[in-house]
Every structure is written in C-alpha cells, then in structure tokens.
Amino acid sequence: MxxxxxxxxxxxxxxxxxxxxxxxxxxxxxxxxxxxxxxxxxxxxxxxxxxxxxxxxxxxxxxxxxxxxxxxxxxxxxxxxxxxxxxxxxxxxxxxxxxxxxxxxxxxxxxxxxxxxxxxxxxxxxxxxxxxxxxxxxxxxxxxxxxxxxxxxxxxxxxxxxxxxxxxxxxxxxxxxxxxxxxxxxxxxxxxxxxxxxxxxxxxxxxxxxxxxxxxxxxxxxxxxxxxxxxRLVLEDVEPCVEGEVDGDSELIGRVVVEAGARVSRSRIVGPVIVGAGSTVRDSYVGPFTSIDRDCAVLGSEIEYSIVLRGASIDGVGRIECSLIGREAEVTPAPPVPRAHRLVLGDHSKVQISK
The missing domain is CATH 3.90.550.10 (Spore Coat Polysaccharide Biosynthesis Protein SpsA; Chain A)
Structure with a gap:
C-alpha cells in the first residue's frame, strides 16, 4: 500500500x-x-x-x-x-x-x-x-x-x-x-x-x-x-520538561515544556505550554494552551490559548487570547495619546478591537 x-x-x-x-x-x-x-x-x-x-x-x-x-x-x-x-x-x-x-x-x-x-x-x-x-x-x-x-x-x-x-x-x-x-x-x-x-x-x-x-x-x-x-488537544498530552533556563523568580505550574536554549525570567507560566528553543519569556504571564515557537520573545506581556510562530515578538501588551501570531510579527502597545488604533494589515485580515 x-x-x-x-x-x-x-x-x-x-x-x-x-x-x-x-x-x-x-x-x-x-x-x-x-x-x-x-x-x-x-x-x-x-x-x-x-x-x-x-x-x-x-x-x-x-x-x-x-x-x-x-x-x-x-x-x-x-x-x-x-x-x-x-x-x-x-x-x-x-x-x-x-x-x-x-x-x-x-x-x-x-x-x-x-x-x-x-x-x-x-x-x-x-x-x-x-x-x-x-x-x-x-x-x-x-x-x-x-x-x-x-x-x-x-x-x-x-x-x-x-x-x-x-x-x-x-x-x-x-x-x-x-x-x-x-x-x-x-x-x-x-x-x-x-x-x-x-x-x-x-x-x-x-x-x-x-x-x-x-x-x-x-x-x-x-x-x-x-x-x-x-x-489545545495536542498540548493536553505534553509531559513537563525543562531543558532551557528558568530563573528563581519564575513559577512553572503544570505541564510546561521549556526547550533547550529558551530562557524564562521573572515570569509565571501555567501549562500546558511549550516555549520553543531560543525563545525568551521575561516579566510575563503565559497561560494554558499556548505554543510559543522558536526564537520568539514575550516581554512584559500576557498571553493565553494562542499560537505564536517562529521569530515573533510580543512586547508590553496587557492581554492576548485566542490568537494566531505569524512568523516575525511584532505586537506592541499603541501610543496612549492620541487614542487611536494604528494598523498594518494584510489582505483578508480579521481584527477585533476593544472599544
């Protein structure tokens, strides 16, 4: 066959x-x-x-x-x-x-x-x-x-x-x-x-x-x-494994995988979660059912139930949920004044913005 x-x-x-x-x-x-x-x-x-x-x-x-x-x-x-x-x-x-x-x-x-x-x-x-x-x-x-x-x-x-x-x-x-x-x-x-x-x-x-x-x-x-x-379904079966660096000010709860070369500092991760090789999680919260691919950065942010693709960065963002973030994408907060949304979107994009 x-x-x-x-x-x-x-x-x-x-x-x-x-x-x-x-x-x-x-x-x-x-x-x-x-x-x-x-x-x-x-x-x-x-x-x-x-x-x-x-x-x-x-x-x-x-x-x-x-x-x-x-x-x-x-x-x-x-x-x-x-x-x-x-x-x-x-x-x-x-x-x-x-x-x-x-x-x-x-x-x-x-x-x-x-x-x-x-x-x-x-x-x-x-x-x-x-x-x-x-x-x-x-x-x-x-x-x-x-x-x-x-x-x-x-x-x-x-x-x-x-x-x-x-x-x-x-x-x-x-x-x-x-x-x-x-x-x-x-x-x-x-x-x-x-x-x-x-x-x-x-x-x-x-x-x-x-x-x-x-x-x-x-x-x-x-x-x-x-x-x-x-x-979510695949992450349900992951076994905890820490091969990267996790500092003493961080907390890992449940089934968390930190791959070799990844670094977690001053952060809280609640599994199931995978942090890919070469990625950095600092001063952040990563919630259940999140996959962070290799060479990503999550800095001063919160993310849950999401997929982050290779090389993406999330810096200073209060909360991200139910999202698929593409390769080499950059997610940052908007300037506080004036209050406006500034977007660069590809064809057929879908965006949800809170009032």
Missing amino acids: KALVLAGGAGSRLRPITHTSAKQLVPVANKPVLFYGLEAIRDAGIREVGIVVGDTAAEIRAAVGDGSAFGLDVTYLEQDAPRGLAHAVLIAREFLGEDDFVMYLGDNFIVGGIGDLVRRFRTDRPQAQIMLTRVSEPRAFGVAELDAAGRVVALEEKPDHPKSDLALVGVYLFSPAVHEAVAELKPSRRGELEITDAIQWLIDGGHRVESTLISGYWKDTGNVTDMLEVN
Missing part, C-alpha cells in the same frame, strides 16, 4: 498567514500539522508516499525532504492548480500504479492515527473505504447518505441541502478501481474533479464502498479556530 498526501491548496481561510506560508506547515504544538499526518502514515506501516504540491512546493520540499526523517520514501507530484481531490489522484496515476493507497489531506488532524482503518481495509478488501463524522454544519463538507443497513448509497460535495450530518473526514482508502472512476469524471459546478463523484461512480457501478463512523477527534485545520483547538 502507498499513500497520497495532498499538500497543495491556497489556504484562504488562514490568510494572511498563508500568504507567505503553506497551510500544512502551520505548527500545532510547535510541529507542522503535515508532520502529524506523515507520522500517522508511517505508523500504519506505509513507506512509499507521494506528496501533491502546488504553489508552496519549495517550502514543502524544504520541510519534508526525501522523507527519511520520518522513515518514509517521498516522491513529489506537481499540480499546476487546485483542481479537486480527484484530480490529485489523476496526476498521481503513474506513482500509484496498481497498488492500494490511502489518500490523506495534509491539513487534517486525526487523533489515534489511521492504523486501524488501514488494517480493516486490508482485511475486508472493499474498493473504497471512507471515514465519516457527525458535524453541525454539513454544507461545508462532502456529505454521505447511508441506507437503513448503514451502507453508503450517495455522496455529495458541499451540498446546499444536505441529506445527512455525516461529513467525509480527509482520509480515504482506495483500490486501483478508483482510477477508472477518476478517468470518467467531468468538472463539477465548482470547476473541480470531486472525489465524492469518483466514489459515487464506484457505488453506481456496483463496487463495494465501506464507511467507518469515527468517534475520536478529527479536525480540518483550515481556520484559526480549529488550529487553536487542535493545539
């Missing part, structure tokens, strides 16, 4: 962060979300991985390399534009050959990995196997309709009027039969080759499509709210 990992896409819901960075490389607990998927694939016993890349190909290649750091053999597959999940299968035809494969969306996060799913597929041998989860807003997802016996009878991509609340999770398993389905597809009303249409083609042709309703945790980390929630 091989794996096909999708790491293209524009990441529009994470702008302005993704104007300058691949959405799959935004870190969760100081590790790119893509890496969690690659580790899950490795742990399921799969070694050959094709990564579909687009405009951010150079960044993905630099981060993942040849895959050896993950115990994988990685091949990169260029996609000229985001043309749908089924199009990714189409351009990967030569790489996939006649092997079964798992298709994994690189910005998805699944607790517990995919080992059980892969074992079930190998045992039961359907032509396709999908993962489903109940969601409150199914119109934002591919949606499955099941019959009374629980068999998949219909699929629709982002329907205006969903027939169920069962959304497709971003992990699919296929036999080589899917290649014939993909070859028959025409672009949808969204102008893309939809993987839901390919699976529907298999169903209509009498092929067996199985589904698994997952009870564990899944998130599409395509927006800030979900990124922060996944960060």
Whole structure:
C-alpha cells in the first residue's frame, strides 16, 4: 500500500498567514500539522508516499525532504492548480500504479492515527473505504447518505441541502478501481474533479464502498479556530520538561515544556505550554494552551490559548487570547495619546478591537 498526501491548496481561510506560508506547515504544538499526518502514515506501516504540491512546493520540499526523517520514501507530484481531490489522484496515476493507497489531506488532524482503518481495509478488501463524522454544519463538507443497513448509497460535495450530518473526514482508502472512476469524471459546478463523484461512480457501478463512523477527534485545520483547538488537544498530552533556563523568580505550574536554549525570567507560566528553543519569556504571564515557537520573545506581556510562530515578538501588551501570531510579527502597545488604533494589515485580515 502507498499513500497520497495532498499538500497543495491556497489556504484562504488562514490568510494572511498563508500568504507567505503553506497551510500544512502551520505548527500545532510547535510541529507542522503535515508532520502529524506523515507520522500517522508511517505508523500504519506505509513507506512509499507521494506528496501533491502546488504553489508552496519549495517550502514543502524544504520541510519534508526525501522523507527519511520520518522513515518514509517521498516522491513529489506537481499540480499546476487546485483542481479537486480527484484530480490529485489523476496526476498521481503513474506513482500509484496498481497498488492500494490511502489518500490523506495534509491539513487534517486525526487523533489515534489511521492504523486501524488501514488494517480493516486490508482485511475486508472493499474498493473504497471512507471515514465519516457527525458535524453541525454539513454544507461545508462532502456529505454521505447511508441506507437503513448503514451502507453508503450517495455522496455529495458541499451540498446546499444536505441529506445527512455525516461529513467525509480527509482520509480515504482506495483500490486501483478508483482510477477508472477518476478517468470518467467531468468538472463539477465548482470547476473541480470531486472525489465524492469518483466514489459515487464506484457505488453506481456496483463496487463495494465501506464507511467507518469515527468517534475520536478529527479536525480540518483550515481556520484559526480549529488550529487553536487542535493545539489545545495536542498540548493536553505534553509531559513537563525543562531543558532551557528558568530563573528563581519564575513559577512553572503544570505541564510546561521549556526547550533547550529558551530562557524564562521573572515570569509565571501555567501549562500546558511549550516555549520553543531560543525563545525568551521575561516579566510575563503565559497561560494554558499556548505554543510559543522558536526564537520568539514575550516581554512584559500576557498571553493565553494562542499560537505564536517562529521569530515573533510580543512586547508590553496587557492581554492576548485566542490568537494566531505569524512568523516575525511584532505586537506592541499603541501610543496612549492620541487614542487611536494604528494598523498594518494584510489582505483578508480579521481584527477585533476593544472599544
């Protein structure tokens, strides 16, 4: 079995962060979300991985390399534009050959990995196997309709009027039969080759499509709210570890990680929290569920339930919550007089300002 990992896409819901960075490389607990998927694939016993890349190909290649750091053999597959999940299968035809494969969306996060799913597929041998989860807003997802016996009878991509609340999770398993389905597809009303249409083609042709309703945790980390929630979940499992410098005037409470080269002075940190290598926390409060990446500075400030990316600095700010702060960003207080907000914002930014 091989794996096909999708790491293209524009990441529009994470702008302005993704104007300058691949959405799959935004870190969760100081590790790119893509890496969690690659580790899950490795742990399921799969070694050959094709990564579909687009405009951010150079960044993905630099981060993942040849895959050896993950115990994988990685091949990169260029996609000229985001043309749908089924199009990714189409351009990967030569790489996939006649092997079964798992298709994994690189910005998805699944607790517990995919080992059980892969074992079930190998045992039961359907032509396709999908993962489903109940969601409150199914119109934002591919949606499955099941019959009374629980068999998949219909699929629709982002329907205006969903027939169920069962959304497709971003992990699919296929036999080589899917290649014939993909070859028959025409672009949808969204102008893309939809993987839901390919699976529907298999169903209509009498092929067996199985589904698994997952009870564990899944998130599409395509927006800030979900990124922060996944960060919270991962931090729940960190073990306290202090390899950096913490002075006697500081207090660490609970599960706090201070990586080698980090410095904490005259500060209070309430875990779970990670302070990355080379970062400085001084005269500050860092509250639960905060990840501070490497080479950052938090000075005379308060921050909680947030993600701070590499090289960012926060200096003299009273309170920050529920925030995603980009690489090399600078956050400082506004001058007291005149009372006004001074902003430099990228395209599609969202700002909340207290009165």
